[in-house]
Structure formats: structure tokens, C-alpha cells
Ligand SMILES: O=C(O)C1=C[C@@H](OP(=O)(O)O)[C@@H](O)[C@H](O)C1
């Protein structure tokens with residue numbers, strides 16, 4: 001087993017950083033470029049492992065993709081340019097790659113096999129394989145197609161009206177991508193609004209997308225046209241330093257060009273509700289809005305997080321739990337069962353690891369309850385359990401622990417934020 005990383009208390013965090021490109025948008029820009037006709041360029045692409053998995057899967061299907069650092073060029077030849085892969089498509093740790101790619105493959109007239117890592121093998125795929133089968137895709141796999149490894153042969157698809165039981169952008173996107181290859185109009189209805197990057201980016205690729213309240217529809221047979229995409233900074237990555245700036249004494253941090261798509265800004269609402277001193281200055285506006293966001297050390301109070309707010313901050317709940325340990329009073333997080341089917345069961349991993357550091361936190365069926373404000377003691381080992389967001393949350397937690405913390409499986413952060421520890425060091429050195 002690899003050695004743990006020993007992390008110590010920081011007396012302040014100061015400076016300006018630019019967090020890497022948004023993971024959700026980077027995945028989609030590559031996939032849509034691969035199925036579009038003509039050239040697509042991507043700037044500020046996230047070079048995290050998950051997005052590299054997306055590139056490698058589409059290269060396996062014969063798409064010409066050139067990646068040089070954060071610049072990517074794709075020569076798309078439309079849906080029909082995808083070729084039957086000779087090798088198994090390996091999605092690594094990425095749920096987004098698996099589910100969105102399934103939607104694309106559902107309408108391709110060839111066979112493909114999909115595998116991923118140990119964590120992917122535990123994540124439910126029936127939420128997309130069931131509706132894709134309804135549309136006409138032939139899918140098999142472990143436990144009747146509920147888990148990887150999956151094997152699939154695309155079919156002649158028919159459109160559906162799908163009422164999704166979960167507010168999931170991966171489910172919505174998968175069905176819409178299949179819908180583009182189906183006869184007629186495909187509609188997805190969701191219980192709450194999930195992130196809308198697919199809708200925005202499909203429009204940037206020239207597709208007509210119809211949105212009405214909680215439904216999104218596409219007409220089959222539309223062609224995507226190559227586009228030039230600038231990927232904003234990932235608010236889910238920024239969240240770690242927004243919380244760090246609020247809880248570490250004598251801190252002031254500025255994060256440049258962060259994506260502030262309203263379907264993703266739940267973390268900003270929570271910081272404001274809890275009393276954090278943040279400033280949001282809008283910058284450029286491309287297919288997605290962006291802003292420079294500043295935060296300083298703040299007096300915080302507990303809050304309740306539930307309902308339609310949950311999909312707007314689902315990936316930020318681990319770091320919000322840490323924030324809540326430093327707020328006066330009780331924070332209740334509910335309606336967040338989806339946390340159980342992420343890279344780890346994030347209710348269990350957040351509660352278990354933060355308890356080890358001295359937090360007053362308890363798991364519930366659909367979330368957690370955190371009582372603050374507690375001094376975190378540290379002086380122990382913790383583990384990311386191979387989950388990037390748990391690893392980064394624990395690294396930020398170590399900055400306020402009295403005693404050093406040894407973080408096991410720290411390399412998981414490379415899934416979404418390879419420069420995370422460099423940025424943390426940079427902020428702790430700047431005066
Ligand atoms: O569509 C996307 O890019 C994502 C959607 C969310 O998952 P669900 O769709 O499963 O909620 C999120 O947790 C994941 O990190 C990325």
C-alpha cells in the first residue's frame with residue numbers, strides 16, 4: 001500500500017488561484033466534439049483522470065482527438081464516424097463517462113464492452129440501461145445489466161417520454177444523447193432541476209433543445225456541428241478552497257474564472273446562508289457564466305440543506321460537512337440519498353472520517369447532522385477510500401487540526417484536481 005501524506009495545521013491561507021476546468025463540461029465537450037461534424041476545439045480542458053478516460057474511450061472508437069495540456073482538438077465525423085471498438089472501453093472511476101457514453105452507444109449499430117474500476121463496479125447503471133433498453137438498445141451486463149462490466153449493441157431507437165425518479169444530470173444526458181439518434185421527440189422530466197450543461201452545450205453545437213420547467217426535449221436526427229468551447233473553472237473544485245478560506249484563521253483567497261451556472265451554485269447559497277464573507281464578481285460569459293470569487297475567514301452559523309438545493313450542490317456535500325463542523329449550532333443535510341451511490345457511500349465516508357478527527361457528526365438515512373463548533377484534534381490516519389472528493393475534504397480538514405493528520409490514498413485527488421496539493425501549498429506560502 002502507498003504511504004500516506006502527512007498534513008499539518010495552517011496558520012493562514014492567502015492568495016489567488018485558478019482552479020482547473022469544469023469536469024462535467026470537459027467530458028461533454030469531448031463527447032459532443034466526437035459525435036459532431038467538423039472540428040471542435042476545447043480550451044481549459046480538465047486533465048483529471050476522469051476526463052482522460054473519456055478521451056481514451058472515444059479514441060478507441062476511431063475519433064481523432066489531440067490533447068496538448070488543457071487544449072484539445074477533435075476532428076468529428078458525426079455519430080456515424082464512431083467505429084466498433086476493438087478493445088474494451090475503460091471508464092476508470094468515471095460515472096459521467098459511463099452513463100453519457102451509454103446514451104451515445106445506444107444508437108450505434110455495433111458492439112461495445114464497458115468496464116471501470118472497483119468503485120464504478122458498485123455504482124447503479126440500471127438507472128440508464130433500463131430506459132435505454134426501452135428505447136431499443138440491446139444491453140447486457142452483470143446483474144442483468146445493472147452494473148459493469150456491461151456489453152451493448154446499439155439498436156434502431158424509438159423516442160420516449162421518460163419521467164426520471166432521480167434528479168440526475170447523467171440520466172437526463174444519457175437519454176437525450178440516445179434521443180438525438182431516435183425517431184421523434186425524446187423528453188426527460190426530472191423531479192428537481194439537475195445541472196444543465198448538456199442542454200447548454202448541445203445548443204452551442206447547433207442542436208435545438210426545448211426546455212420547459214422540469215422537462216427537456218430533443219428531436220431525433222439533428223446534427224451536431226463542431227464548436228469552440230472554453231471550459232470555465234470547476235465550482236466543485238473551487239468549493240474546497242472557498243471552505244478553506246472561510247474556516248482557516250487569517251485567510252483571504254481569490255478564485256479566478258469559476259463557473260457560476262445557477263444549477264451548480266448551491267455551495268455559494270450555503271456559504272452565504274451560513275454567514276461566510278464572500279464576494280462574487282462576474283467575468284466573461286461564454287456558453288456558461290463565470291466569476292471571480294473571493295472569501296475570507298468568517299463567523300459561521302448552522303443551516304438546513306434539503307430539497308431542490310441538493311442537486312445544485314451534490315458533489316460539495318463532503319466539504320460542506322466540514323464547513324458545518326466550524327459553524328455555531330446544528331446543520332442538517334437531508335434528501336441526499338444520492339450520496340450513497342457516488343464514488344463511495346459519501347454519507348458513510350464523510351461521517352466516519354470526520355468523526356476520527358473529532359467532529360460531532362451523525363449519519364441519517366438521507367444525509368447527516370453536524371453539531372458545531374468543534375475543535376478538530378487530528379493526530380490520526382484518515383483515508384479518501386479512493387474517493388477524490390473525500391480526499392480533498394480531509395486535506396482541507398487537516399489545515400485546522402491541532403495535530404498532524406496522515407491522509408491515505410491521497411492520489412485519488414487526480415480524478416478531478418491533479419494540482420490540488422500544489423494549490424494548497426501555494427496558498428499556505430503566500431503572505
Ligand atoms: O452530469 C454530470 O456531469 C454529473 C452529475 C452528477 O451526478 P448525477 O447525475 O448522478 O447526480 C454529479 O454528481 C457528477 O459529479 C457529475
Ligand SMILES: C=C(OP(=O)(O)O)C(=O)O
Pocket residue numbers: 023050093094095096097315342343389416
Ligand atoms: C460523482 C462524481 O463523478 P462521477 O459520477 O462522474 O464519477 C464526482 O465527481 O463527485
